[in-house]
Amino acid sequence: MDTRHFQLLLGSVVNSTAKAKGDFLAVAELIADTLSQTLAVDCLTIWRLDQLQSVQQPICQRFLNQTLPFPCASIRPNDLATIPAYLDYLLQHCFINASTANFDDRVSELYGQFLAPRAITSTLDVAVRINGHLEGIICLESLVPGACWQQEEINFVSQLADQLALTLATQQSYQQQDLLTQFRSALAQSDQITLLVDLENLTISYANCVYLNFPGLSNAVIDGKSVTDTESFKQHPAIIKQVIENLRQGKHAEGELALTLDAKKCYYFAYHASPFITEQGQYVALITAKDNTHDIFIRSELERLAWRCSLTNLYNRSHFNLALEHCQQGYLILIDLIGFKRFNDTYGHEQGDDLLIETARRLTTFADNYGAKLIARVGSDEFAIVIDDNNAIDIESVAASLLSHLSQVIYIGSEQVNPKPALAVVNLGDMTHSMSPIACVDIAVQHAKNKVGLAIQFFSQSLLENFQKAADIERDLRLAICNHQFEMYYQPLMHLQQQRYIGAEALLRWHHPTKGTVSPNCFMAIAEQTGLIIEIGAWVLASACKQLYLWQQQGLDLCMHVNVSARQFFSGNLFEQVWHLITRYQLQPQRLILEITETELMEDIKFATKLCEELTDIGVGLAIDDFGTGYCSMRYLKQFPISKLKIDQSFIADITSSHESREIVSAIIAMAKALNISLTAEGVETLAQEKFLMDNACHHAQGYLYSPALRQKDFMQFIVQHQQAYAVNA
Numbered sequence: 001m002d003t004r005h006f007q008l009l010l011g012s013v014v015n016s017t018a019k020a021k022g023d024f025l026a027v028a029e030l031i032a033d034t035l036s037q038t039l040a041v042d043c044l045t046i047w048r049l050d051q052l053q054s055v056q057q058p059i060c061q062r063f064l065n066q067t068l069p070f071p072c073a074s075i076r077p078n079d080l081a082t083i084p085a086y087l088d089y090l091l092q093h094c095f096i097n098a099s100t101a102n103f104d105d106r107v108s109e110l111y112g113q114f115l116a117p118r119a120i121t122s123t124l125d126v127a128v129r130i131n132g133h134l135e136g137i138i139c140l141e142s143l144v145p146g147a148c149w150q151q152e153e154i155n156f157v158s159q160l161a162d163q164l165a166l167t168l169a170t171q172q173s174y175q176q177q178d179l180l181t182q183f184r185s186a187l188a189q190s191d192q193i194t195l196l197v198d199l200e201n202l203t204i205s206y207a208n209c210v211y212l213n214f215p216g217l218s219n220a221v222i223d224g225k226s227v228t229d230t231e232s233f234k235q236h237p238a239i240i241k242q243v244i245e246n247l248r249q250g251k252h253a254e255g256e257l258a259l260t261l262d263a264k265k266c267y268y269f270a271y272h273a274s275p276f277i278t279e280q281g282q283y284v285a286l287i288t289a290k291d292n293t294h295d296i297f298i299r300s301e302l303e304r305l306a307w308r309c310s311l312t313n314l315y316n317r318s319h320f321n322l323a324l325e326h327c328q329q330g331y332l333i334l335i336d337l338i339g340f341k342r343f344n345d346t347y348g349h350e351q352g353d354d355l356l357i358e359t360a361r362r363l364t365t366f367a368d369n370y371g372a373k374l375i376a377r378v379g380s381d382e383f384a385i386v387i388d389d390n391n392a393i394d395i396e397s398v399a400a401s402l403l404s405h406l407s408q409v410i411y412i413g414s415e416q417v418n419p420k421p422a423l424a425v426v427n428l429g430d431m432t433h434s435m436s437p438i439a440c441v442d443i444a445v446q447h448a449k450n451k452v453g454l455a456i457q458f459f460s461q462s463l464l465e466n467f468q469k470a471a472d473i474e475r476d477l478r479l480a481i482c483n484h485q486f487e488m489y490y491q492p493l494m495h496l497q498q499q500r501y502i503g504a505e506a507l508l509r510w511h512h513p514t515k516g517t518v519s520p521n522c523f524m525a526i527a528e529q530t531g532l533i534i535e536i537g538a539w540v541l542a543s544a545c546k547q548l549y550l551w552q553q554q555g556l557d558l559c560m561h562v563n564v565s566a567r568q569f570f571s572g573n574l575f576e577q578v579w580h581l582i583t584r585y586q587l588q589p590q591r592l593i594l595e596i597t598e599t600e601l602m603e604d605i606k607f608a609t610k611l612c613e614e615l616t617d618i619g620v621g622l623a624i625d626d627f628g629t630g631y632c633s634m635r636y637l638k639q640f641p642i643s644k645l646k647i648d649q650s651f652i653a654d655i656t657s658s659h660e661s662r663e664i665v666s667a668i669i670a671m672a673k674a675l676n677i678s679l680t681a682e683g684v685e686t687l688a689q690e691k692f693l694m695d696n697a698c699h700h701a702q703g704y705l706y707s708p709a710l711r712q713k714d715f716m717q718f719i720v721q722h723q724q725a726y727a728v729n730a
Helices: 003-014 017-021 024-038 084-093 105-118 151-189 209-213 231-235 237-248 293-306 317-324 340-347 349-370 395-407 437-449 461-483 524-530 532-553 574-585 598-603 605-617 634-639 649-653 659-674 687-695 712-729
Strands: 043-049 056-063 095-098 122-130 133-142 193-198 203-207 253-261 265-277 283-291 331-337 375-379 382-387 410-412 415-417 421-427 456-458 486-495 500-512 516-518 559-563 592-597 621-627 644-647 678-681
Touching: 003 024, 003 151, 017 024, 017 151, 024 043, 024 056, 024 133, 024 151, 056 133, 084 095, 084 105, 084 122, 084 133, 095 105, 095 151, 105 122, 122 151, 133 151, 193 209, 231 237, 231 253, 237 253, 237 265, 265 293, 317 375, 317 437, 331 349, 331 395, 331 437, 340 349, 349 375, 349 382, 349 395, 349 410, 382 395, 395 421, 395 456, 421 437, 437 456, 437 461, 461 500, 461 524, 461 532, 486 532, 486 712, 500 532, 500 712, 524 532, 532 559, 532 574, 532 592, 559 621, 574 592, 574 605, 592 598, 598 605, 598 621, 605 621, 644 649, 644 659, 649 659, 659 678, 659 687
Parallel strands: 421 456, 500 559, 559 592, 592 621, 621 644, 644 678
Antiparallel strands: 043 056, 043 133, 095 122, 122 133, 193 203, 193 283, 253 265, 265 283, 331 382, 331 421, 375 382, 410 415, 486 500, 500 516
16 A cells, blocks of 8 residues: 555544544544554554553454454553563654564563464554653554565554544643633632742732632732732731741641731631642642631630530539649538439439539529639539638538538429439648549548438548558459459258248359458449459359359259349340350250349339340349339339349348338238239348248248358258258158
């Protein structure tokens, strides 16, 4: 084919609509069609390289002369790192004309894996370049031995490659123009000030409409004017000079400026500046700024509110702690509303808030009478006040007066509420030890809450010593867990009508290395407070279930009672623990009875109900321990799936001498009978007590009349002996 025909074909590409639009894919298809119809080729592929020249992808392909199509991965490698010499030669010389591919070193990286398997004998690969950067490759391949590409053909393909490069350049130019248009539109729509500053001569090359239309800035500077003419430079020259210095060093800069503009109004701007270098090598900074005036106002308002309780408008704990650091004299009083959580759960948060608001009002009134300035709500149900030290003041009378004032009846809606405050008092002038006043008053208030009668506790050295003893017990408890110092004891449970033992209550004993055997009464409260009860309770439950399993294996028809603490009950994984142990030991679930107190059930009625139902659904029994000492009403008792009540030993102790105790126990027995709930009496020590219980149809009993809590070996011997005696009598 002559040169003139090649020029005509080239002209059709040059003048095509696709090339004018910068449609790279369409021009590639046009060139592929032109070459496949003009030159003797068996396979033609046009490839596009990524910007890093690390990967190539096929743009279009043609398989001619009945050549079977091959996957792209078998024509050329996708990963260009495998053919570095080939790429380098192609970039430097623009094309590779390999008429004998098997002997041509220029395509040796391609031949073995990509050319030979397809019987390619010759190839013409032409580079598509823009400004010396390889953008693509046109690959022509032939199966004909000895095929040779003529110079006119090579020139023709190279010219088409140039047109493909021009098309790509046009496409990129259009894309850049479109991107620039989008960028300008985005800046126009933005609510932020945007500036472009020439860092060499410090002139503004661009300012968006937000800057130009901002009150007080619009006439201050226009495009091409110096940065030194801006209001920010005039009002804060040192700061702006430092920002410019940082930008010239390639660093980012950000901060906040206050500018007085527009009739002396103060505006706050948060700015950010980033340096960059243009393609022409010009050093430019992109500066954005946001009008932060409203946010600053809100922030200052929030900072003010941060020191106040939003509900009561009293100071909060954070402010109180800071202010307390400067109080060297006076009396710190902490007020705790006993039972507030229960009130909140019973009557709702709205009425709970009303109670807090009224308490705060009363406290403020009281403080005004004594000239106290520092009053705060320091917890959900805790308040604090500092009374100035005055020689004429009788702090005991003041505390008693405050307690009486806060204990007065409050009417909330139609409800009459009797607040139950507990007060703790610390003399700030006596703070000679390292503990903070807040820590001391926290210790004291716990004692005040447990007091019977006047709920006021003054902090003293003895209180601190008791606290430190509790800390020692906590430390020893942690060691006890690690060193396996706990042991399970078992107290027999008597069936009163049948006069035989039907089970046991699992009780924990601590074998302290220096103090000997320690009763749970001496450490369980501390374990509960510190959270160690979770781990201890899990061990107790596991040990009891294992023992129940051993009893089952020995053929003993016994049930196991296990106490569950409040923290353990509400830990969230009690059901999973019980399910795991029942499954592991293949226990008869009805043989396991978990004992919980009324108080525990009432802490979170919804959660407690759900958990109790889950446990009873798998057959586990539930007993209310120490029944009669809490506040579980008949309504809630019917709500829980309880199978047993355990009458507290305080009612049993004087049942033979106290008419009131006899009436209470009789009422409990009658209620349990009506609800079809089993009954166990705790602390039975005399035959007279046992007779009264039997006469009133109480089901079970436990106590020293039968046996104290025994070690496992002693318990087994006790049960076996009793069973033998029972069998003889039967």
